[in-house]
Amino acid sequence: MKTIYSEILKAKEKGSKLLAILLDPDKITLALLSVLIPKINQSPATHLFIGGSLVTSNILDELIITLKRDCALPVVLFPGNPSQISDKADGILFLSLISGRNPDYLIAHQVQAAPILKRTQLEIISTGYLLIESGTQTAVERVSKTKPLDRSNIDLVVATALAGEMLGHQLIYLEAGSGAKQAVPINVITAVAQNIKIPLIVGGGIKDLQGIQLAHDAGADLVVIGTAFENDINFFN
Numbered sequence: 001m002k003t004i005y006s007e008i009l010k011a012k013e014k015g016s017k018l019l020a021i022l023l024d025p026d027k028i029t030l031a032l033l034s035v036l037i038p039k040i041n042q043s044p045a046t047h048l049f050i051g052g053s054l055v056t057s058n059i060l061d062e063l064i065i066t067l068k069r070d071c072a073l074p075v076v077l078f079p080g081n082p083s084q085i086s087d088k089a090d091g092i093l094f095l096s097l098i099s100g101r102n103p104d105y106l107i108a109h110q111v112q113a114a115p116i117l118k119r120t121q122l123e124i125i126s127t128g129y130l131l132i133e134s135g136t137q138t139a140v141e142r143v144s145k146t147k148p149l150d151r152s153n154i155d156l157v158v159a160t161a162l163a164g165e166m167l168g169h170q171l172i173y174l175e176a177g178s179g180a181k182q183a184v185p186i187n188v189i190t191a192v193a194q195n196i197k198i199p200l201i202v203g204g205g206i207k208d209l210q211g212i213q214l215a216h217d218a219g220a221d222l223v224v225i226g227t228a229f230e231n232d233i234n235f236f237n
C-alpha cells in the first residue's frame with residue numbers, strides 16, 4: 001500500500017529530496033486559499049503540513065477539505081496539541097518533544113490524543129521532535145515550556161536523535177522554531193543525518209532557496225518552509 005511514510009522512505013532510498021509547505025491555520029484565512037493554492041501547485045513542494053503552536057481558529061477542517069480538493073499533495077497534520085486533530089487530513093506527525101523534559105509534550109498529550117486518533121483513518125507517523133536553540137525564544141519553546149538543545153552541543157543533539165530512533169520513532173525532526181532567527185546549523189544536520197537511518201526532517205528559520213538547498217545537501221530528507229512562504233507567496237518563483 002502506498003502510504004505517506006513509505007513514500008518518504010522510498011524518496012530517501014533514491015536520494016530524492018522532499019519539501020513541505022507549512023500552513024498555520026491561525027495565520028491564513030479561507031479567502032486567501034484561492035491565491036495560495038495556485039502558488040503551492042506551482043511550487044516544488046511534495047507535502048503540506050498543517051499546524052501551529054497554538055491554533056485558535058476553527059477553520060481547520062474546511063482548510064484541509066479545500067486543500068485536498070485543489071492540491072494533489074498529501075496533507076499531514078503537524079499539531080501543537082491534541083485539539084489540532086482533523087480526520088480530514090491524510091496523516092499526522094505524532095510528535096514527542098524528546099529534546100525537552102516536559103512530560104506533557106513527551107507523553108501526556110499523546111495519551112490524550114491516542115483514543116481520538118484510533119477513531120480516524122489518519123496515517124500515524126511517530127516522530128521524535130528536537131528543538132534546537134536558534135538565537136531567540138521561539139513559540140515552541142514558550143508554549144512547550146522546554147529548553148532547546150544547545151546548537152553547539154552536537155554530541156547531545158546526535159545522542160537525542162539516536163535515542164529517538166532507538167525508541168522506535170519513524171522520523172526525526174530537527175526544529176529551530178517557526179520564524180527562528182537562525183536555522184538549524186548545517187554541521188548539526190550533517191552529524192544527525194550521518195548517525196541515524198530513519199528519515200530526517202529539518203525546519204525553522206529557513207529564509208531562502210539556498211537555505212533549503214544547504215539543508216538538503218547536509219542530509220535533510222525533507223525540509224519545511226512556513227514563515228518565508230507566508231511572508232512572500234512568490235517565494236518559490
Ligand code: 1GP
Nearest residue numbers: 178179203204205226227
Ligand atoms: C516550524 O519548522 C517549521 O515548525 C517551519 O518554520 O516558519 O520558520 O519556516 P518556519
